Amino acid sequence: MSESEYKFRIAQSLIGRGKVSRRDFIHLGLAAGLTVAASDQIFVTVARAQPQQGGFAKLGMAHGATTDSIDPAGYPDTFTQTAFSGAMSNGLTEVDAKGDIQPDLAEGFESSNAAKTWVFKLRKGVTFHNGKNVTAEDVVTSMRYHMGTSTKSAAKSLLESVSDIKADGPETVVFTLSSGNADFPYIMSDYHFVIMPSVDGKADWASGTRTGAFVLENFQPGVSAKLKRNPNYFKNGKPYLDEVEFIAITDLAARMAALSTGEVDYIGRADLKTLGMLKRNPKIEIIEVTGYGHYTLPMNVTMAPFDNPDVRMAMKWAINRQEIADKIFLGHATVANDDPIAPAIKFYKNPEPQHRFDPEKARHYLKKAGMEKLKVDLSVADAAFAGAVDAAALIRETAAQCGIDVNVVREAEDAYWDNIWLKKPWCASYWSGRATADWMFTQAFAAESTWNESFWKNPRFNELLVQARAETDEAKRAAMYGEMQQLTHDDGGSIVLVFNNFVSAKSKKLGHGDVAPNWENDGLKMAERWWMAEA
16 A cells, blocks of 8 residues: 555545545545545545534424424424424433434433333433533423423323322432333433423423523524534534524425525425425435324314214225325325324234225215215315325315315415414324324323324223233233224224325535434434534
8 A cells, every 4th residue: 555545544534523624635535546536525425424523504494483482392393393302402311213212311211110110310410501410300390391280281191191200319210100101211202301400390491491412592483593502512522513503494395495505404394296306416415214204184073074983984085095195295105094103113003994085985974974965174284294285185186076075275384283283173284103102192192182183082092092001911012002093093083194204305515324213304303413514
């Protein structure tokens, strides 16, 4: 090996640490006998693959509204979830890129008493953004913020089984559950359960003081949130970025344009129709992850005509899901069957029969409900999911063949989650999914859940929900979850259209490792985990 070749190899190892410039590297490559193009390609490849410190990333989010808040009782969409939970905060646990649960603010956890008692040990020396040490009391008050009759938290149902929570010294938190739950550490990773400082015995959410990789600098609801690096972050070497700005770009075309022109470095929920055009841009990379996400059309079962289970069943047979998957999602989604549990999740069991477009069956159930014809409003906006408006148009066409007149109401994008979801009788919605069956069912289908989007209360389902999470026999547990999936399929008010892939796009200036499948935007942790690579 010549001296030039040796220096060139050494230079490659220094790229990721920012110790060699692109220009100097190319000169070394020329001396080693490579072309300018070959040297440049090696530099770019190595730079993207290795984390680098520094830089300012602008991230275009598919959501954002003037009603947004840093209050973790809400966080209804990817803007607040990614900026205020994933970047600004931490929970006790987190889900890694393989879908496994890992300690976060906790350094470890263990259970006893048939998974009714869970003990979490906190990491020592972790501080909030204001320098205050994180204690077990902070965890207790943070959790209690989501509990009790007065809480407005959307995650209240996830803690219904917690009968007691207490601090056992400054670094130990003990949860006592009314019934066993082997999945409890997963529940603790929910993006609502961020740890906040305790002030006068109450969780201080309003100050924005958290433990996360970034500190909030400026927040304009519906516009942007700008954050700067936390120099005292407890994860060694992270974050890599110095600054990050989350920009709300709810309009799909505007989002695509912002990436193409370099206004932002990343966009969530890329336009599937024009994805091919983005792929032809040498400066842009498409990221597609198969996760647990699904798109739904929840019917409020407490309101006519959806209070009639036969009407709900008629609607389920009046939709051509395969057509929607093919024409709207263009191969980036798979047909669902009114069951929110993704095939990749443990205890998944596809209910029978498969609901597909069948005018005869739709008319049968309509007649059974005492109706010859039916007219209903369907409220949609692409804020729910990209393609929701076009999907509604297809539903209107197929439903018309079943004697059902679907009036598609195109709603405003801004504040869709405040004004339409959980308000209108039938609308479009989405779920990022959850890593366990219990978690998904508890938050979206449990009788008293704040986010029970169809307001469905099935006694047998809710009985099984409590029994299944405490059952230690895997075969019995699988049977219970199988019956619950059948119940949502047969009686539930939520039409689950498709399981969608998470499709986003970024500038090749941004580098990253394996992308987590549990939430969008790399498990909401992209700001912490990604870096700015020279390109």
